[in-house]
Amino acid sequence: MDNYTLSQILVSIAIVFDLLSFQFKTRKHVVLCLFIAGVLIATHFYLLNAFTAAVVMTIASIRYLTSYFSSRPGVRNLFLIINGVTLFVTYESFISLVAFVGSCLQTIGAFSKDDREMRLIMMVGTVVWLSHNVLVLSPMAVVMEVLFLLSNIVAYLRFYNKSPIVTKSEY
Known part of the structure; x- marks a missing residue:
């Protein structure tokens, strides 16, 4: 199997996990x-020789793994600093700034102790990344972010929109 085919299989599996x-x-x-x-997406980028994207996704994967074990503000701040250094080193245009903001929001969301707060912050971060992917003209990345956002909205409504259902006998 060639690298391209393998990369597409890995990103498809990643979308399922997303x-x-x-x-x-x-x-x-x-x-x-x-x-x-994140690991699957980073590997996907590596197989496509997109090394910058592979590094950014590797950092995001490490961030998620770290936030699994700790939601301490100091750890979150370390990843925010890493995002800032990455922006400084890779800045090319306004689009770099949009990616930075999206990454910072995802970082803050990942380290939120409350799952409701995490979901809301991640939704905003996803909208920023969606904007980024539109600006860089990446249709598959747009599809991935739209699906990710929809999944988050559906789950949020399932878990937190507990409005009472009116039955016929209550009319």
Whole structure:
């Protein structure tokens, strides 16, 4: 099997983990799925010789794995500093700044102790990444972010929109 085919298989599996991630209620299960998806996406980029993207996704994977074990503000701040250094080293245009903001939001979300807060911050971060992917003209990345956002919205509504259902006898 060639690298391209393998990369497409890996990113397809990653999308499944992305979609599943927010269907779990427990924050640790969410970030574990995001870690697995990140490793698969990073490997996908590596196989395509997209080394910068592979490094950024590797950092994100390490961030998710770290947030699985700790939600301490100091650890979160370390990853925010790493994001800042990455922006400084790789800055090319406004698009780099959009990626930086998206990554910072995902970092803050990943280290949120409350799963409800995590979901809301991740949704905002996903919208920023969606904007980034539109700006860089990457249709598959746009599809991935839209699916990720929809999955998060569905799960959020499932877990937190507990409005009472009116039955026929209550009219």
